[in-house]
Amino acid sequence: MTDSEIKSAILDMGRRARAASYALVKLSSEQKNAILAAMADELTARQDTILAANALDLERANQNGLSKAMIDRLTLDPKRLKAIADAVREVALLPDPVGEKLTDWTRPNGLHIRKVRVPIGVIGIIFESRPNVTTDAASLCFKTGNATILRGGSEAIDSNRALAAALQAGGERAGLPPDSIQLIPFTDRASVEHMAQMDQYLDLIIPRGGKGLIEKVVATARMPVIKHYDGVCHVFVNADADLDMAASIIVNAKCQKPGVCNALETVLVHEGVAARFYPQLGQRLAEAKVEIHADATALQHLGVPAIAATEEDWSTEYLDLILAVKTVSGLDEAIAHINRYGSHHTDSIITKDRAAAERFQHEVDSAVVLHNASTRFNDGGEFGFGAEIGISTDKLHARGPMGLAELCSYKYLVDGSGQVRG
Numbered sequence: 001m002t003d004s005e006i007k008s009a010i011l012d013m014g015r016r017a018r019a020a021s022y023a024l025v026k027l028s029s030e031q032k033n034a035i036l037a038a039m040a041d042e043l044t045a046r047q048d049t050i051l052a053a054n055a056l057d058l059e060r061a062n063q064n065g066l067s068k069a070m071i072d073r074l075t076l077d078p079k080r081l082k083a084i085a086d087a088v089r090e091v092a093l094l095p096d097p098v099g100e101k102l103t104d105w106t107r108p109n110g111l112h113i114r115k116v117r118v119p120i121g122v123i124g125i126i127f128e129s130r131p132n133v134t135t136d137a138a139s140l141c142f143k144t145g146n147a148t149i150l151r152g153g154s155e156a157i158d159s160n161r162a163l164a165a166a167l168q169a170g171g172e173r174a175g176l177p178p179d180s181i182q183l184i185p186f187t188d189r190a191s192v193e194h195m196a197q198m199d200q201y202l203d204l205i206i207p208r209g210g211k212g213l214i215e216k217v218v219a220t221a222r223m224p225v226i227k228h229y230d231g232v233c234h235v236f237v238n239a240d241a242d243l244d245m246a247a248s249i250i251v252n253a254k255c256q257k258p259g260v261c262n263a264l265e266t267v268l269v270h271e272g273v274a275a276r277f278y279p280q281l282g283q284r285l286a287e288a289k290v291e292i293h294a295d296a297t298a299l300q301h302l303g304v305p306a307i308a309a310t311e312e313d314w315s316t317e318y319l320d321l322i323l324a325v326k327t328v329s330g331l332d333e334a335i336a337h338i339n340r341y342g343s344h345h346t347d348s349i350i351t352k353d354r355a356a357a358e359r360f361q362h363e364v365d366s367a368v369v370l371h372n373a374s375t376r377f378n379d380g381g382e383f384g385f386g387a388e389i390g391i392s393t394d395k396l397h398a399r400g401p402m403g404l405a406e407l408c409s410y411k412y413l414v415d416g417s418g419q420v421r422g
Contacts (some may be wrong), residue, residue: 003190010194013149014201016179017122021147023177025119029096032143035174036092039139042170043085046162051076053162054131061155066129069259069319073130074156084135084163087381091139094385097405098145112415117408119145121203124195125389126217128153128209133390134163137206138181140389142171144407147180149202151195153209154187161185196221206402208390226398228390230317230343231261233375236334236360238351239272245372246277246350247284250323253348253374255288259319261391262346262378266314266324268334271297274327279303281325290321297327314341331356335363342366344393346378367393367400 001009027035043050054076061071076084097117104114123146125137134150141148152160164183172178184191192213196205199222207217208228218225235253237246253264269277274297282302285292292298292306293313299306302325313324314337328334338347348370349360357371368378368391378401380388385403392398398406 001186001188006186006188006190007194009186010184010191010198011201013179013182013184014122014198017147017149017182018201020177020179021119021121021145024142024145024147024180027145027175027177029098031175032096032145033092035171035176036088036139036143038174039135039167039170039176040085040088040092042166042173043081043088043135043163045170046166047078047081050081050159050162050166051078053158054156056158057131057156066155067320070129070155073259074159076131076159080132084132087132088135088139088167091143091404094143094404096143097408102410109419110417111419114413114415115410116413117405118411120407120409122147122149122201123407124149124151124198124202124205126151126192126195126205126207126209126213128213129155131156131159131163133208134160134183135167137389138164138167140404140407142176142180144404146407147182149182149184149195151184151191152187157185157187192216193220196223199223206389224397225394226392226402227394228261229345229393231263231345231391232265232315232317232341232343233262233345233378234266234268234334234338234342234347235264235375236268236328236331236338236347236349237270237273237277238331238349238353238356239270240352240356241270241273241277241350242352243273243277243280247281249348249350249372249374250281251284251288253376254285254290254323255321256374256376258321260376261317262375263319264323264375265316265318266326266341268326268328268337269298270334271327271329274298275301278325282306285323288321290323292323292325294325295327298325317343331360335360339363339365345391346370346375348373348375367391 100117102115106112127133168181202223206226207214278301282304286304293309294306344366346368347366361369380401380403389402
């Protein structure tokens with residue numbers, strides 16, 4: 001397609017999405033929940049078609065030499081597809097935030113003012129290789145009355161087409177307005193730029209993916225952007241930490257699912273426990289086949305093969321079984337390191353000292369700061385939000401896991417009895 005044809009096609013999708021957004025606000029919560037159930041049923045009914053489409057993506061990924069972590073994120077199977085359909089059903093069970101009264105008050109002149117949640121309108125989601133984002137984004141946006149335009153990466157284009165078609169077809173049978181969920185069917189890079197400049201139709205754009213993608217969207221977008229940036233996540237082991245607990249949390253945070261943004265990338269260890277803790281940690285990481293990039297002190301005490309860390313390691317999101325390890329003098333250095341090298345995503349302290357934990361949680365500038373828990377808990381499902389759009393590293397208007405409430409704006413409803421302003 002030529003650039004002008006791509007632009008024309010995307011503008012047409014925007015016009016249709018805007019029309020759909022006005023139809024969506026008319027749906028009741030009960031209607032939306034019935035539509036979501038129909039979407040989930042259609043995903044299940046089309047299992048063979050969706051998995052066949054995914055097989056095409058996987059074949060292409062292997063031919064192109066994608067990493068094991070990327071291929072894992074791309075892969076669908078009957079179990080994962082069932083989880084995707086179940087996540088849509090779970091969204092139907094969540095309370096509908098649209099119309100929720102946030103606050104109200106009455107002015108001395110008798111005007112009654114209510115602040116209520118409303119849909120944002122039309123939301124564009126740009127993402128890369130995870131096909132489950134298609135269903136998560138579409139179901140959450142729909143539940144909150146937003147029309148959605150999805151632009152996935154080339155790696156998952158066949159899977160995304162199949163999933164989006166199932167959602168729209170199943171939903172329309174239950175009353176979903178046409179064009180409520182649209183997937184850009186081509187992967188030309190120009191589509192990202194045209195989408196980001198379509199401020200007459202898109203109210204918000206959310207990029208999920210690598211640094212290059214997000215920086216391109218931020219540089220070209222004419223509408224608000226909520227970024228889902230790198231996850232350079234830390235665990236700091238304080239001097240008084242329960243070391244068995246610390247080792248278990250570190251292994252879980254790194255290994256349970258290494259290719260995701262809330263996986264651990266750097267461990268900071270208080271120098272007071274370095275000699276005791278590093279042999280234990282080294283053994284646990286070696287058993288889990290984790291490649292360790294360590295500072296001089298850690299290299300001395302780990303007791304297992306490791307690579308000397310470089311400056312670059314402290315700011316690297318590996319998304320793989322690789323972990324950076326650094327020794328610090330204490331809480332001050334740990335906080336300073338995280339605020340300098342981290343991505344303001346997810347960080348955790350392991351300590352018995354509640355005052356130290358509270359200071360760490362207060363001073364670390366990240367969306368989610370944990371105490372004695374794995375970074376993997378920074379997740380919409382684990383927070384009780386159901387499926388999530390992603391984890392925002394911005395501060396406005398959403399930060400951390402984005403569930404239903406974060407996909408809403410608000411407006412003021414004012415009731416009077418004939419008041420005029422003098």
